[in-house]
Amino acid sequence: MKAAIQAFFDPQTSTVSYLVSDPASGRAVIIDPVLDYDPKSARTSTGSADALLAAVQAGQMTVDWILETHAHADHLSAAPYIKAATGAKVAIGEHIRAVQTTFAPIFGASDVTGDGAPFDRLLQDGEILMAGGLNIEVMNTPGHTPACVSYRIADNIFVGDTLFMPDYGTARADFPGGDARTLFRSIRRILAHPADTHLWMCHDYKAPGRDTPAWHSTVGEERAKNIHVHDGVSEEDFVALRTARDKTLPMPVLILPSVQVNIRAGHMPPADADGHVYLKLPVNRI
DSSP: OOOEEEEEEETTTTEEEEEEEOTTTOEEEEESOEEEEETTTTEEEOHHHHHHHHHHHHTTOEEEEEEOSSOOSSSEEOHHHHHHHHOOEEEEETTHHHHHHHHTTTTTOTTOOSSOTTOSEEEOTTOEEEETTEEEEEEEOOSSSTTOEEEEETTEEEOTTSBOOTTTOBOOOOSTTOOHHHHHHHHHHHHTSOTTOEEEOSBOOOOTTOOSOOOEEEHHHHHHHOTTTOTTOOHHHHHHHHHHHHTTOOOOTTHHHHHHHHTTTTOOOOOOTTSOOOOOOOTTOO
């Protein structure tokens, strides 16, 4: 089975969304779709998601799944918008429950009960999803967050925020529930695959000296060149490096709107009594 992969890069959040399809059947999945959000005006738009839907229509595809690699802190998910247009189900790793339980009180989100709702499917490690001839293996890869998963489709792994391009390194591990040691072990699990396995990143922030965004690497390239976890870097070395680096990093620009929306599977909070939707800014909480 040969998967057809189309990548869609959002320069505002440096996020890469993917449309992965089975050419024989026309069945497809969308991974990590972006809802455009302007933090200055608090307005949303759907240009990024519409580009995905246009490709679906052009290819006469049927989207079976919208797959989230985790509850993102850097962009809002367009999963509900894509679902409304395609009828696809929204899935995420089962440990989203822990992320919901951690963050719901921070945002006063009484509608988020920590049971995984409103996601349609909570995925277990090793579970297999199908979309036509696509065989999609779920891999738990926590560390950046407790709920991070990667998706393996044939010789491709969609790694979410776990890994970046070799010249940029790895995800941070200092969010609530994150853990650098766990992240290292998740990365080594990914890098245990054959050297020619294709790795597809969820972000590229462009390392110093590189002006062009990139989001495709291989296991062999990461093992040889990743500045944080190339072969020879021990777990202790990585934990020390990652912990020190994380102390220097600012919070993502969109973390406050993103997390409270994404623990709701991309849905906005319930409307207030006046009929309007409001996002909350928890002062001195994060």
